[in-house]
Amino acid sequence: MPIVVRDVTYSYSKGTSLENQVLNNLTFKVDEGKFTAILGDTGAGKSTLLRLVVGLLKPDNGTVLIDGFDAGHRSVKGTIGVLFQNPEKQLFSKTCYEDIAFGPLNLGFEKEDVHQKVLTASAIVGFEQKNLETSPFKLSGGEKKKLALAGVLAMEPKYLILDEPTTGLDYCGKKGLLSNLGLIHSKGTTIIMITHQLTELLSLAQDVLYLKDGTIDFHGSVQEFIEFPSSNKPPITHFMSKLNEHGLQVNQNLYTVNEAFSEIKSYVHKRMKDHV
Amino acid sequence: MSNMFFSYFPGKSLIHELDPRTKLLALFLFSILVFASQTLEQFLFVFICFLFIAFISKTKPRVYWYSLKPLLVFFLLIFIMQLLFTDGNEIISFINTSITYEGLYLGLTVISRFVFLILFATVLTSTTRPSMITNGIERILRPLPLKYLGISSHELATMMSLSIRFIPELFENAKEIKDAQVSRGMDPSRSFLKSISSISIPLVSNSLNYVEELVIAMENRCFQGQERTNLYELKMDKSDWISLLILCSLLISYLYFT
Numbered sequence: 001m002p003i004v005v006r007d008v009t010y011s012y013s014k015g016t017s018l019e020n021q022v023l024n025n026l027t028f029k030v031d032e033g034k035f036t037a038i039l040g041d042t043g044a045g046k047s048t049l050l051r052l053v054v055g056l057l058k059p060d061n062g063t064v065l066i067d068g069f070d071a072g073h074r075s076v077k078g079t080i081g082v083l084f085q086n087p088e089k090q091l092f093s094k095t096c097y098e099d100i101a102f103g104p105l106n107l108g109f110e111k112e113d114v115h116q117k118v119l120t121a122s123a124i125v126g127f128e129q130k131n132l133e134t135s136p137f138k139l140s141g142g143e144k145k146k147l148a149l150a151g152v153l154a155m156e157p158k159y160l161i162l163d164e165p166t167t168g169l170d171y172c173g174k175k176g177l178l179s180n181l182g183l184i185h186s187k188g189t190t191i192i193m194i195t196h197q198l199t200e201l202l203s204l205a206q207d208v209l210y211l212k213d214g215t216i217d218f219h220g221s222v223q224e225f226i227e228f229p230s231s232n233k234p235p236i237t238h239f240m241s242k243l244n245e246h247g248l249q250v251n252q253n254l255y256t257v258n259e260a261f262s263e264i265k266s267y268v269h270k271r272m273k274d275h276v
Numbered sequence: 277m278s279n280m281f282f283s284y285f286p287g288k289s290l291i292h293e294l295d296p297r298t299k300l301l302a303l304f305l306f307s308i309l310v311f312a313s314q315t316l317e318q319f320l321f322v323f324i325c326f327l328f329i330a331f332i333s334k335t336k337p338r339v340y341w342y343s344l345k346p347l348l349v350f351f352l353l354i355f356i357m358q359l360l361f362t363d364g365n366e367i368i369s370f371i372n373t374s375i376t377y378e379g380l381y382l383g384l385t386v387i388s389r390f391v392f393l394i395l396f397a398t399v400l401t402s403t404t405r406p407s408m409i410t411n412g413i414e415r416i417l418r419p420l421p422l423k424y425l426g427i428s429s430h431e432l433a434t435m436m437s438l439s440i441r442f443i444p445e446l447f448e449n450a451k452e453i454k455d456a457q458v459s460r461g462m463d464p465s466r467s468f469l470k471s472i473s474s475i476s477i478p479l480v481s482n483s484l485n486y487v488e489e490l491v492i493a494m495e496n497r498c499f500q501g502q503e504r505t506n507l508y509e510l511k512m513d514k515s516d517w518i519s520l521l522i523l524c525s526l527l528i529s530y531l532y533f534t
């Protein structure tokens with residue numbers, strides 16, 4: 001059974017004058033093995049939704065089921081790995097090694113297995129072996145992020161949920177992370193990634209869930225989403241429609257630089273042939 | 277909700293409108309009242325005063341609960357200490373300690389005082405913007421000759437309000453760390469002491485980073501700790517003077533008659 005969210009409503013500061021309804025009657029399903037992107041502007045309620053899915057918050061109304069169990073239920077323990085927003089502020093162990101080993105140890109693995117898992121996880125995210133024995137507080141921001149992700153991956157969760165993991169990473173870091181996610185996904189992990197930039201997920205995501213003012217504004221495939229009126233189109237798509245406006249008959253529904261490049265190339269070729 | 281601890285709730289009420297200085301002084305007067313109270317009747321009187329103020333401030337009951345809840349463990353510890361380590365007439369005795377009437381009485385008194393202090397402080401913080409509290413503290417301290425001690429009243433006020441501002445931040449971070457641990461398979465109901473030891477070290481380390489960033493950000497924007505123009509000028513109204521007058525007479529008669 002997949003992740004099922006049904007009629008979920010959530011308000012912060014209930015019963016005070018600051019009461020703030022953040023999520024309003026959400027219903028959706030994430031199928032096993034899918035890569036889902038949750039999009040939405042800041043404050044749309046993405047992180048709140050994540051907290052509900054992992055069971056750290058209880059919905060005012062409605063249910064969240066993971067594999068048929070309530071979120072936060074004992075039997076779900078270890079099947080969901082979460083990378084929260086600001087993971088660099090959530091490290092807590094004396095050494096990086098201990099931090100990565102924390103999850104597997106809690107799940108009751110033997111020392112040998114734990115060691116293997118720590119090494120594998122740090123290799124996947126590209127965390128340097130020589131840093132494993134240092135204190136996590138001495139790392140740079142990007143390294144702390146890698147470490148936090150390794151800590152989650154070491155549990156080998158069935159579902160992986162990430163809250164804006166690329167924020168604050170440089171271009172290489174982003175690319176590395178995304179290709180890692182692609183790899184993890186191809187091995188069968190269900191991934192939900194929260195982001196406010198669709199462009200970075202175009203080649204990875206299969207499903208898009210667009211949150212707006214606490215409701216689901218859109219749920220469907222990436223292709224459908226880009227044609228959806230209120231979506232933020234990637235810059236390259238804007239560029240193509242600008243070209244179109246100015247009389248160049250190119251296909252404007254293209255979303256990556258590579259696609260656009262070949263489209264323009266073939267257009268130019270065609271025009272040159274026409275001239276000749 | 278940890279981040280609701282002593283926070284401000286916008287609203288419209290007589291208490292919201294009062295000058296922060298009035299509210300600060302009132303808090304001071306009520307603290308005297310709370311500390312002078314010993315008997316049940318006296319605490320009842322304090323409670324009635326609190327109910328009255330809470331009623332006109334229109335603050336919802338849950339807000340007080342938010343302030344009290346994180347401190348419950350602390351209250352309990354104090355209560356147990358008083359209960360176990362006060363000599364007097366025994367009620368029950370254990371292997372080598374005994375619970376006494378005096379201990380029970382002292383324990384209840386100390387707890388009641390703490391609870392009332394928190395409640396009155398919550399009235400202040402829930403009806404006054406933090407920046408206004410700073411402003412009020414600064415104006416109250418301004419006439420004091422603090423500058424001979426090398427401190428400016430503005431600096432002191434900023435320090436105080438930053439510390440107040442920092443408390444919810446700490447709770448928030450502690451919660452984030454705990455969430456991260458729980459989501460990685462830690463037993464959420466494991467012992468209080470164990471959680472404290474695993475959370476406090478990263479908490480201190482994160483806080484130091486945060487403070488350093490804050491200091492740099494403030495200095496970058498030319499904060500130098502000296503007196504500067506206030507965004508809001510404070511003004512004592514008729515309602516402020518009347519409130520203070522009522523409070524003072526209340527306190528004097530209370531101290532005189534009991």
Ligand SMILES: Nc1ncnc2c1ncn2[C@@H]1O[C@H](COP(=O)(O)OP(=O)(O)O)[C@@H](O)[C@H]1O
Pocket residue numbers: 012013020022040041042043044045046047048049279
């Ligand atoms: N702990 C909290 N207490 C009160 N309000 C909150 C809290 N966390 C978030 N909010 C509010 O809920 C809304 C959604 O927040 P969040 O889920 O973090 O959004 P996103 O992750 O999409 O940026 C925001 O308006 C925010 O102010």
Ligand SMILES: [Mg+2]
Pocket residue numbers: 046047048085163
């Ligand atoms: Mg967020």
